[in-house]
Amino acid sequence: MAADTIVARATPPGRGGVAIVRLSGPATAAITAQIAGAVPPARQSVLRTFRDSADEVIDSGLLLFFAAPNSFTGEDVAEFQCHGSPVVVDMLLSRATRLGARLAEPGEFSQRAFLNDRLDLAQAEAIADLIDATSTQAARAAHRMLQGDFSSRIHSLVKELIELRVFIEAALDFPDEEVDFLADKRVIQQLDTLEISIADLLDSAQQGQLLRDGIRAVISGPANVGKSTLLNALVGQQRAIVTDIAGTTRDLLHESLLIDGLPVEIIDTAGLRVSDDPVEQAGIALAEQAIGDADLLLVVSEEGASSASLAPVQDLVHQLPKKLRQISIINKIDIEHHPAKVVRDGENVQVYLSAKTGEGLDLLRAEIAAAAGFRPEEEGLVIARRRHLDALLKASQAASAGRGALRNYGAGELLAEELRNAQQALGEITGEVTSDDLLGKIFSSFCIGK
Ligand SMILES: Nc1nc2c(ncn2[C@@H]2O[C@H](COP(=O)(O)OP(=O)(O)O)[C@@H](O)[C@H]2O)c(=O)[nH]1
Ligand SMILES: [Mg+2]
Structure with a gap:
């Protein structure tokens, strides 16, 4: 007290x-x-x-x-x-x-x-997330987290883990009893269920983190294909300047929108092309930076455009250290009166639309949510933070390292050690094992009076 x-x-x-x-x-x-x-x-x-x-x-x-x-x-x-x-x-x-x-x-x-x-800590975080919620879905998910829906799943996982640890550590302590636990099917079976439970929780947490933090989508492409018009259409307001003069957009323009509860920060950028204008060059440099920080790239081109015009974007994407998810948008279908459609070719998704008439925008919204891995129709979503994902990943890695140690070397001690690590990682979520530094960081981001 x-x-x-x-x-x-x-x-x-x-x-x-x-x-x-x-x-x-x-x-x-x-x-x-x-x-x-x-x-x-x-x-x-x-x-x-x-x-x-x-x-x-x-x-x-x-x-x-x-x-x-x-x-x-x-x-x-x-x-x-x-x-x-x-x-x-x-x-x-x-x-x-x-x-x-x-x-x-x-x-x-x-x-x-x-x-x-x-x-517990996850519930306390949910209070701040409820207060900060920007959508109905996020508010409900935060409330579920606050009610302990997620914590009770963590607790039952920890219980499973403890049972397994008790069994294995007892077997290690009494090697004379000839309990050949390494050959015991039960250990493998329990490890299986454990790994499945962790994977399920990780999946829920990923959905919850998307609901809380959303994604950042950058619009890029050649000049004059309708990038700014697309931003305006998605936001439903005239935010970016649109002209038929190539090189109109220079600064980055950030807007926020919700797609079925998924917060999307959308960024309009200068068209990528060779330019002598120092202001436009500076805009292109900003665009390149924004693409580097994006979760999703919306590459806009127009019907009938040459693939060469897209080369600067693709060159840039290839230089990125991470693989960036992309949606190709073929704009201006209204000119030739073509229908809106989605064309899939393996991982490549092309959306044909008209930013001007709005035709096909709903298809694009659905593809953005899908590319983010967001399942808006999912029931019982709880809000989650990056921290929770990291801890669950750690638990998952520990469990599979433990399984590897058992399978490859019959190393029961290593399995026990890894299970202890997994339990520790899960405890970080609910705050059973948490450093004072982390606690300070979490609570200081709350508002006063809460
Ligand atoms: N017909 C038609 N014109 C479009 C469409 N989208 C944009 N435009 C026009 O294309 C020109 C360039 O648009 P803008 O949004 O500034 O392109 P940006 O340079 O890529 O940002 C403007 O004259 C727009 O009115 C579309 O879907 N259909
Ligand atoms: Mg523009």
Whole structure:
């Protein structure tokens, strides 16, 4: 339990109908009694007058008290619901700090909830993700994470792991018992189920991370093929300048859109071509940089264009250290009255569309979601972070390294060691094994009052 008492405004800054000032910690009851008279019964809202040190009225409003451990933080908590005036909020905050409370750091209430075992780390992160959600899907997925849907899957995985470890370590400790566990089918079978469970969780987490972080798609291609028109069409607003003059776009233009809940940052760039204009050259250099940072490249060309015009883009892509997913877009189908369509050739996807009329844009949206690996129709999605993916990958690698050690060398000790590593990695997700540095980093990115 923390020794000090923290206070913060829990509602957003500015004016509003109601503002909430929240206190948590051992001095909560004493401070509350000073401001609002006797502490009310727990979990009942009472109407009170809030007073300053000179007994002058600050405001009147509802007061709620939650006695430890039955509160969000697990400590004594009080909530003052005052009128939503920044001045009233300031008076309440300064009254509380004079009475011994300290202004809370960002995320400190959630951090206390975590430290007092009211939530695990993945659930605490879900609070921030719920607050920051930009789509209905993300909000629902964050709520599921907060309810512990993901954590309980991690816990059952850890349980499976522990059972297997107990069996293997017992066999290692009593080699005389002639339990030839290496030949025991059960070990292999349990390793199989374990690896499948980890892979399933990794897949869910990947979907959840896409929902939270989205992807970055860069539009590139030769000049004048309709890249900026495409950006405008996707965003549904006139954001980029469109002219029939080649070399119009110079700066990078970033816009955000949602495709079935998948956040897509879309970036329009200068057309790639040889140019003498230093401003255009600078734009092309920016475009090349943006392509290097992209998750997905939308290569635009127009019907009937020569493949040579696409050479600068493809040359650039070939130089990239990573393999970049691409969708080819053949624009301006309206000129020859051709229908919109998707043509697939192995990994290559071509979408024929008209950025001007909007025909085929829905096909492109679906292909963008598919290229990102996003399955919008999936039920029960939970929100996830890169950190969770990394931990699950680590667990998966440890499990398969353990299996390799068993199969190739009959090395039971190595298998046991790898399973311990896998368990450790899973524990990082829920916060059972987490460094203080990481905790500090996670909670400091929260907003104040949460
Ligand atoms: N007919 C037709 N014209 C288009 C289409 N998309 C863009 N354009 C025209 O092509 C020209 C270049 O467009 P712009 O978006 O500036 O191309 P960018 O240089 O690739 O960004 C403009 O005159 C647009 O009106 C389309 O789908 N159909
Ligand atoms: Mg342009």
